[in-house]
Amino acid sequence: xxxxxxxxxxxTCIGLIRCEKNMDRCPLTSCLRCLEGRKEGFAGYDACxxxxxxxxxxxxxxxxELAKILKSKGAEAIHFCTCTFAGxxxxxxxxxxxxxxxxxxxxxxxxxxxSGIACIKGTAHLPKDYELETWS
Numbered sequence: 001x002x003x004x005x006x007x008x009x010x011x012t013c014i015g016l017i018r019c020e021k022n023m024d025r026c027p028l029t030s031c032l033r034c035l036e037g038r039k040e041g042f043a044g045y046d047a048c049x050x051x052x053x054x055x056x057x058x059x060x061x062x063x064x065e066l067a068k069i070l071k072s073k074g075a076e077a078i079h080f081c082t083c084t085f086a087g088x089x090x091x092x093x094x095x096x097x098x099x100x101x102x103x104x105x106x107x108x109x110x111x112x113x114x115s116g117i118a119c120i121k122g123t124a125h126l127p128k129d130y131e132l133e134t135w136s
Contacts, residue, residue, distance in 0.1 A: 011047040015070030015078040016123065017111070020057050021100040022083045028053065030124035031081055041079055041122035041132060051075050056084070060107040067115035077118040080108055082125045093125040108135050 014035060018028065034040045035050055042048055051074045054066040070078055084104045087097035101107065104121065112119040112135035121133040 011049040012045050013051045013074040013076045014042070014045075014048050015051055015067075015073070015075035016053045016081065017056050017063060017066060017070075017078060018053065018081040019084045019100040020055050022081070023055055026083065028081075031079075034124040035079075040124050040126045041082070041120065044132070056080075056101075056107065060101070060103065060110075063107050063111045064114035067111035067117075067119070071115045071117050075115075075117060077120060078111060078115065079120045079123050080104060080111075081123045082127075085121060086125070086127050086130070088125075093127045095127050095130060105133075108133075112136065 016028070016031060032050070035042045035048060038045050038048060052070050054070065056063050056066070067078055082093065083099050084101045085099040086093050086095045087099050089097035108119045108121055118134055118136040122130065126132075
């Protein structure tokens with residue numbers, strides 16, 4: 001048990017916030033696989049583990065409280081799912097095809113201000129040439 005605790009302590013604790021508009025269509029499979037494999041939006045971590053997932057409800061006013069709760073559960077960073085800002089067009093994810101939220105940047109900024117921890121825009125399915133944006 002002690003060894004597992006040490007491993008967890010070295011891993012960066014991650015919270016996810018997803019969009020309500022996609023929650024009945026997407027079980028977060030790709031986001032969770034990328035987190036587990038430290039790929040795409042999670043590639044910058046030496047090790048990471050999930051501490052919680054929340055749903056942002058339009059118009060996004062609940063994210064301040066959600067971010068504070070994730071921090072209280074140990075989150076050191078919060079990732080906002082790619083579907084909030086990008087969409088799939090002709091089988092390819094693109095920022096040209098807008099995601100579900102037209103004011104996600106404002107919402108991410110509010111979450112970061114409320115929690116005081118890094119908030120990152122992107123998880124899985126990152127569009128080609130997209131560079132992660134971080135509010136800190």
